[in-house]
Structures are given as structure tokens and as C-alpha cells.
Amino acid sequence: MRSTAKWVAATLLLLTPAAALPQLALPGVGPALPVPDRSLRDLAEPLIDPVNGVVDSGIFDRLSKSELGTLLKRLRTGRVNQFLRQNRDYVERDRNGDPAVRGVLIATGISAASLELARNEGFQILERAEIEGLDLSYVKFATRPGKQLKSEEKRLQKLAREAEVSADNIYFTSTAVTMAVSSATLASGKAAAGAMGLIDGGVARHSAIAMPVEQRGFARGGAVASSHGTAIASLISGSLGSRSRGLLAADIYGSDPAGGNATAIARALGWMAQRDVPVVTISLVGPNNGLLGRAVKAAQQKGMLVVAAVGNDGPAAPARYPAAYKGVIGVTGVDHRERALPEAGSATPIDFAAPGTGIKGASPDGNLVPLRGTSFAAPLVAARLLSHYPAANIGKIDAAVRGLIREAKDLGKKGADKVYGHGLVCGNCGLR
Template sequence: MRKWTALILIFALPMSGTAQRVTAQIALPPAQLPDAARTLPPLPNLGPNVGAEPLARIGDTLAQARIDRITNLLRDHRDRIEPDHGGQPAVRGILIATGIDDAMIARATEKGFRLLERDRIEGLDLDIVRFAVPDGRSLARAQKQLAKLLPDAEVDVDHIYFTSGPGSPLPAATLARAAASGKASLGLIDGGVAAHPAVTGRVSQRGFAAGAPVASSHGTAVASLLVGSGPVQGSAPGQRLLAADVYGADPAGGNASTIARALGWLAQNGVAVTTISLVGPDNKLLALAVSRAQQRGMLIVAAVGNDGPAAPPAYPASYRGVFAVTGVDARNRALPEAGRARHVDFAAPGDDVLAATGPDSVDRLRGTSFAAPLVAGRLALHYPTPAIDRIGPAVSALVMEARDLGQRGRDKTYGHGLICGDCGGR
């Protein structure tokens, strides 16, 4: 419980800084999905005693799939996306900065960085500036130069984040809408949500990317696992949900800027618990947006991804105070493709999970994307409104729910243990 005592202090103080079950573990943003060349090859069928050799083969497969995913995205949309200094995909020709004043903007424009936009993210009281990179200059080089020019500002690229489970756009789908207005304790940052009977009447949506909101199978699945009722039962059935579509129809959707704006909207509307089943690299704007949302009492639950335990730490799951969730199979073993974060807090069912995937479809899915909402829904039942002084009791109640797995007590693989073990149609 020491961690959660510390977590209360973190929130109280200012802070810096038809489904393809295994074959589509690593999904591109909804606008890019799917084709057979971009899905993860089938993983070996693992028996009860898993040796090092099959796990190593899975790790190699996942590593190559991750490289291919990024390579394909950069190749297919080079007009909109380019790599940063570490090879991570980002919006082409754009740098974002926070902690910046008029003098800094003038200094940057003198050096050829064109001011595109000054924006304030309401709900987070966060001011951001967007600059266009000078012609002929790579994104990586320009970031290094602008950071040196503005040492007191936080400068980064606009990284792109991927869904941590299979999903695709549903262009002909009708969007789910709420029957009545009112406060919602749960938020979702993902693709749009289709009007499946399991969620109809309980979802209000807003778009934060070009063409959004657009219903997606991934967003619909995660929403149904949060608030679904009837044949698809979520972990917080019947609750209201605010859903932010950060992908829309934009190949460069799902970027840090859209996620930050979505967090602001949810904070403005008093959301207590937000689910983010997206993964990508550390980003200064995203880190600050997460921090500001947490300071307002929002609890954020994120999936660790499906790139395997040898992959780099996934964000936002790795940020301080974010609840990182891994997935387990029917035998309560960690999914071999589950990614990693700098910490793991809870596990939940992530294999053969029953979820809505369109206006009239229900499928069995696999991936950590579908474990995270099961934890978030249970957390929201203990924490229905944002209030710093209620975080400790809510987290304690959730920990008491957890079924210990793996090593006795909290461990690096399952965190505090399994939440909602009988959820997801298991």
C-alpha cells in the first residue's frame, strides 16, 4: 500500500514534466487497418509449461511486427508522417512546445520556425504552441535546434500512438449517442464508438482529429467492456461514458496533441476515470497533459500494449500515477505478447474476451486493450467523481478486489493481481 500512499501525494502536488483473435495483435490506427501484411503472424499455441525457446520465438516475431508496423506507416503516409530521432512516427514537419512566451516565439521565428498555432487546452489550463519546421530540415534535426534555441521550454515532436489491440474503421456505422445529458464518471480516448445495443443511450462522443468522430471496432469494443450491458457485459454496466475519438479519418491521427486535447475535454466534464488503450513513446506534451489531468483528480488507466516484454516501455502506461494494466489468458497466465511498462499495477482478462465490434456484431478478442477497460470500470465504481481525498480509499478497495497471481504479493508481472476475472464473457 506504500505505492498508493505516494500516489495520493502525486495527485495532491504540482507535477512536472468479426475479430482476428491473435493474428491482429498489433493494430495500426483505425484509418490504416487492416490488411494481412500488417497483422501479427499467428503465435504458437502455448501449453501449460512454456519454455524459453517458444517465448524467444514470440519475442522475435513481435519485435519484427513492431518494426514492420512503423515502417509501413512511414512508407504509406510519408506526406503526413516522418520519424523522430529515435525512428518513432510523428506528424511531419510539426514541433510542439509548452512553457513558451512571446519572446521565445519571436526568437524561434527569427530562426525560420513558422508559428502555426497558439492553443489553450481548457480543462488542463495548458498552453501549447505549434511550429512548422523550416523547409529542407528533418524533424529530428529541427527538434534538436529548437530545443537548444528555447532551453526553458518543453519542445517535442507530435508522436503518433497505436491501438493496443485489433481494430478497424466502421465507415458505414452509426455512432452511439447518449439518450440524456448529465455527468459521466468514465472517459475513453480511442476511436469512435458504434451504436451497438450494449452501449446505446450511454455514450456521448466528440472528435479531436480530421473527420472525427468515426466509429471504429476498437473503440466500440473498449466502450462495451466499460459500460456494456446485456449480452456484452462491461465492468461498469449501465454507466455513462464520454468517448473522445483521436483518430477520425486522419492517417496522422492518434497523435500527442489530439490525446492532450481529449484529456482536457474529459477533465472539463468532470470525468473521474479515463481509459487509454493506446501505446507509443514518451512525449513531453503528453506527459504534461497526463500530469495536469491527474492534478484535477482524474485517474488514468492504460494498457501495456502487445509488443512483447522486450519492447520499449509503453506510454502513457509508464507515466507516474497511471494505472498500467496487463492481460491474462483463460488460465490466468500473462499473455506472452503483453508489452511492458515501467510498472504494472493490475491484470485483467485479455484473451477470448467478448466485446461489441460494430452496430450489430459481437466477437471474441485478444489483447491488453481489452483488459484495461475491465480495470477502469471497476475503479470507477469505487471512484465516481474526481476528488483527491477519495483516491486512497478507492484504490485500496480495488486492491482488495484483486486476486493474487504469480509471486506472493505485488509483482512485476501481474501487479496487485487479477481484477474482474469473470468479466469479458469468461
């Protein structure tokens, strides 16, 4: 259980000077080749409606916990294996077996002595730079010829024990829907101060998205309209209505086979920090990562509240990030009966719930499509949070979160619990 005391502790954490944090970052890697969003895709072919590309909404509900766990694990493993096979020239496994940008390591807090030691061992320094807006610096290394990322990560860490060494992990969209990139026209506009932030794929123009959408690409190929990002943007637009100051949308995938990496997310957070975005929603999931963790903390120290989906890999799946980072607001999804989606993750701490099925979102082809997953619950919570927290101000975080807690409908066990957090937010939100 995570009580309101967590927010007091989180607020105190944010007051730590940013300069005390290890520093890191890394630009996008890979050629401009078209790739689909990170989702179940054809791995779940028997479960997906070939017309609208949506998972049969009753499949997961009809399975036992054991059957569901087995299926979700197989789908998750197959998804990763297929992604690695299709993009082997650009990605490989890190020391924990998770997908990451091929041949690249990131070190933060590394001393001059360790830098020299690493160079003497044959590690080539590719770049030293800083992420604008977050005051995060990094050193990027190339792995040595003929060496695998997982072994090189361990070796560099031994050479630089004072530093944090990580791969540039790839993050997948947190959805059970087949959603590919699109050639549709990007939504456009100029977001005003206090706009909400979205880190995902690009957003297409659609009649259901009435607010101005200012977009920027953080992967090769620039911003590219995606079904996932478009659907989420439409939920935000519908929730904010006339109160909207617009949306700052960061496309971290573009047309890059190694897009969706931790560096792209970090750079997107930096852009939003520069624009004083108070609330950002992220419906992506992946492993713990030194770069991403530092970037999230640095953004929080600027007064930004991060809302993230807990994922759809099932209760048996490990904790998913960025939702699992301290101070990040983790969101699960519920069905029309206000029951937690059976595929929703539970190892990641849950703060709130919102509708995760029985809602519709915009599609780049101009239509509205059924949605399912924690991906689509997170932006609904973020939009409500924005009404309590219209401007970034660390001193007002606790009051804003408490305000959201007061409007939440208690579900499950009395009080905050591990399944629904503080309860259901925005129960009637979303297109039906």
C-alpha cells in the same frame, strides 16, 4: 514492484499547483482521408484468421520467448514502417525514430526571448493556444523548409533550453486484432455526471452497448465508428451494467492520416476534465512525449484516474506510454488459465491484470467477435475502479485504489510483482 505507497506519493504529486507545469497543446493535422486503426493489420497476414480478422489465439503461446521476441519486434517495426510509407505526406520520424505529425514541433515553458530567437532562426510560429479543461498552453512551430523533424527538434531545443520541445507523436491501438474504421452508425446519448471516459476510436451502435454514449471527435473527419473503440465500449457497458452513468467517448483518429497524435489525446483529456470524469481508460501505446506527459499530469491534478494498457509488443519492448507515466494505472492481460499473455509488455510498470483473451466484444457489424490483448483488459480494470471512485476527488484516490487492490486475486509471486502487479481484477468479467 509498485506498492500501495506509490498511490500516496502520486496523490501528493497531484496537489502540486497546475500553474507550475509547463504548458502545451496542438490541434489535429492532416486531411480527412480514410485510414485504418493503428494495429497489426496485413503485416501479420499469416497469423490472422481471414474470416474474423483475429490473431490465432495459440500462435503466441506456442513460440519460445526468443521466437516471440523476434516476431513481435519484426511486426512492430513493419507496422511503423508501413504506416510511415502510406502516410508520408502527413507523418515522419522524430529524433527518436518514432512516428509523429510531419513538420510540427511543440514547445512548452518557452520564454519570450527564446521565441524571438527561434523566429530569427527561421522557425515560423503556427499557433499559440490553450487546451480547455487542463489549463495547458503551448506554442506550435513549423519546421524550416527542407529540414527534417528529427534535426529541427534538436535545433529548437538548443535555442530554447528552458523549454520542453517535442514532436506530436502518433499513438497506436494496443491490440493484436485487425480492426479497421467503419461506416457504421455511431452510438449516441448524453452521459451523466460521473460517467466513465474512453479515449480511442469512435463507438458504433450495438445491442451489447446498453449505456448512453456521448461522443466527440478530436481529429479531422470528426467521430468515426471503429471496431476497436466499439469492442472496448461493449466491455465497459457489460461491466458497469445498470450502474452505468454512461460513457464519454473521445475519437482521436477520425479519418485523419495523422490522427491518434499526442495533441488529440491531450485535448480529449481536457474535455473529460471539463466534464469531471473520474476514470478514463486508454488502450493506446507510443513513446514518451512532452505534450502527453503534461496533459496526463494536469488531468490527474483535476482528480482524474487514468487506466492504460501496457501494450502487446512483448517483454523485450521498451516502456509504453501513457501507461508508463507516474500515477497512471498500467494493466496487463491474462489468459483463461490466469497466465500473463506472452505478448504483453513488461517494461511498463504493471499495477493490475484482467482477462485479455477468451472474451468477446461488440463489432460494428452487429456481431460479437473474439478479443485478445491488453487493450481489452484495461477497460475491465477501469470499470471496477469506477465502482470505488465514482466522482473525481484527489483526497479519495488512495482509498479507491486500495479498495481495488483488496478485491484483486494475487497471482505469481506473493504480493505485488512485476508480471501481474497487485493481481487479477474482474476475472469473470467480459462476454464469453
